[in-house]
Amino acid sequence: MGGPRGGYLTEEEKQNQPKVTGALLRRVFSYLAPYWKQMLVVIALIAVSSVFSLMPSILTGRIIDEGLIGRNMSALIRLILLSLAVTFGSSLIGVAETYLNTWIAEHITYDMRGKMYRHLQKMSQKFFTTNNQGDIITRMTSDIGGVQSIITNTLTSILSNVITLIVALLAMFRKNWILALIGIVIVPLFTIPTRRAGKTRWDITREAQETNDRINGILNETLSVSGQLLVKLFGKEEREYQKYDEANSRMVKLNIRERMAGRWFIMILTTFTSIGPMLLYLVGGILMMRYDASLTVGDITVLVALLGRMYGPVNSLLNIQVDWIRSMAMFTRIFEYFDMPVEIENAPDAVRMPEADGSVAFEHVDFSYDGERQILKDVSFSLKSGRSVAIVGPSGSGKSTMINLIPRLYDVNAGAVTFGGVDVRKIDLADLRSHIGIVSQETYLFNGTIRDNLLYAKETATEEEMIEACKKANIYDFIQNQDKGLDTMVGNRGLKLSGGEKQRISIARVLLKDPALLVFDEATSALDSISEAKIQEAIDPLIESRTSILIAHRLSTILAADEILVVKDGQIVEQGTHAELVGAGGVYTELYETQFSKALAPVPAAQGDGVSEEGKAFLFASDTDPESYGNEE
Ligand code: ATP
Secondary structure (H helix, E strand, O other): OOOOOOOOOOHHHHHOOOOOOHHHHHHHHHHHHHHHHHHHHHHHHHHHHHHHHHHHHHHHHHHHHHHHHOOOHHHHHHHHHHHHHHHHHHHHHHHHHHHHHHHHHHHHHHHHHHHHHHHHHHOOHHHHHHOOHHHHHHHHHHHHHHHHHHHHHHHHHHHHHHHHHHHHHHHHHHHOHHHHHHHHHHHHHHHHHHHHHHHHHHHHHHHHHHHHHHHHHHHHHHOOHHHHHHHHHOOOHHHHHHHHHHHHHHHHHHHHHHHHHHHHHHHHHHHHHHHHHHHHHHHHHHHHHHHOOOOOHHHHHHHHHHHHHHHHHHHHHHOHHHHHHHHHHHHHHHHHHHHOOOOOOOOOOOEOOOOOOOOEEEEEEEEEOOOOOEEEEEEEEEEOOOOEEEEEOOOOOOHHHHHHHOOOOOOOOEEEEEEOOEEHHHEOHHHHHHOEEEEOOOOOOOOOEHHHHHHOOOOOOOHHHHHHHHHHOOOHHHHHHOOOHHHOEOOHHHOOOOHHHHHHHHHHHHHHHOOOEEEEEOOOOOOOHHHHHHHHHHHHHHHHHOEEEEEOOOHHHHHHOOEEEEEEOOEEEEEEOHHHHHOOOOHHHHHHHHHHHOOOOOOOOOOOOOOOHHHHHOOOOOOOOHHHHHHHO
């Protein structure tokens, strides 16, 4: 008790009590069922060890009566040895029980975690964008971890407490029913005030916990890599410190109050618990001296000892309801996740596609993320194998969304996307995704070395292959300049590298994957001109050699493609080559003129040294783009 997960329900828990149905229970037991044999053994062990643990208290009576008062040395030694042996036996059984119990609990949570991880892996992109990452992780760690404690603590303690109580009561009634009755009345009288005192303490602890969470939140936010940067750049150090200080001093007060509540609590507890035995001695003495000559000193001692052993079990059994509700809530939360439908999965008749030509077609595709706002409307285009297309358009027009539909991160609402001539929903998911390489805007690198990140694309890649890929991606010079070369750590999410370096590593990664279709989502954020030139040099030959889709923001990238699609408000509004579109007087011309003609006069050649100065200035999605304002609302 005492912690926030102690013996009392919070208001929130009371309101969100789960509905315990037969189906829920059956489901919970389905996870325990595979281990029923081990569980039976545990139950037997608990029973034996609970009985054994009471034996010394019962034997004390005989030690006093037969050994001490009866002045019988051999009986005294025999009883003492027996008592020791029983205690030893009980502890030994306790060890075996703990081992087996932990083993079962660990295996059940292992099964659940594995199942949950597998399930989460299958969840769509939508699930991860709509659910809070913290919630997902809590479900995986705390909730499933809680299941383990239900099994190792709750179930075990219910069982051993019930057995201890029954055995203790039987033994008391056998000794003397009047004293046993007094015992039954006393125990709840003392446990109830104890619980009340406990609740006060628990309330303070919970408040302290909330404050602690707040402090952690502040720390997480302001001492993280990007958080501290924001604080520095906006000069908010003082304000953040004030916030921190306020929570911190609240914590001090709460901690003191909590300690002191605990102190009173212990004081009351010690006084109360000593009243019980005294009462038994008194009534026992009166009975023994006045009414019942058969009642012995030993009997009274046994009754007092057994009374002492009842407080604990009664107290924990009073908590059972709370434990039960909490456990069921935890299982309900876990099952909620298990029950979330896997939105994107292999069709039963999915076709394997070990080889692919990389061709893509959109046929009258409609798409919406939330079922309300239409993001793509009747989008149709086709990209033949070996060709390349640049998609341009204002920010928020739906360019990345189009790309997401090809590897089935989302499924279309109407129409179809085909890959290699087959509807993507009919292709084996693993095969489909193995043929598509995406260099995204937000490059994600795992915390590890550059080598680890490259091997992620192809586990069997040789050193030569990796170097070759890095050279092609124009990142090899950078790697060579690092002390540790390929074994340089990239830092948390690649934060030790610049945006350009990260993107070039991710290009190398895609090169190792060698996909039939390459998708390049060009960074909208301005890179410095050298970085841009390097990326351009890396990407140009790639585009030449394979089927590619480029979400382009720079003219040089646009010009590298065979064809241009202009997207606006989720529709393809123009389609053609640069030469065809630039003079057509449409959206492309407008974008070209507002963004681009200010920065240059003549249209530069597509290739050559990679990027012209003019190309770098061509940012469709920049802040000066009037279209992008309109669309972002
Ligand atoms: P940019 O050039 O800025 O990257 P874009 O043309 O690639 O923009 P998309 O990312 O495809 O645009 O977004 C199109 C629209 O869909 C935007 O209005 C955006 O707010 C919305 N959107 C994008 N992702 C999601 C999502 N996961 N859930 C809901 N809406 C989304």
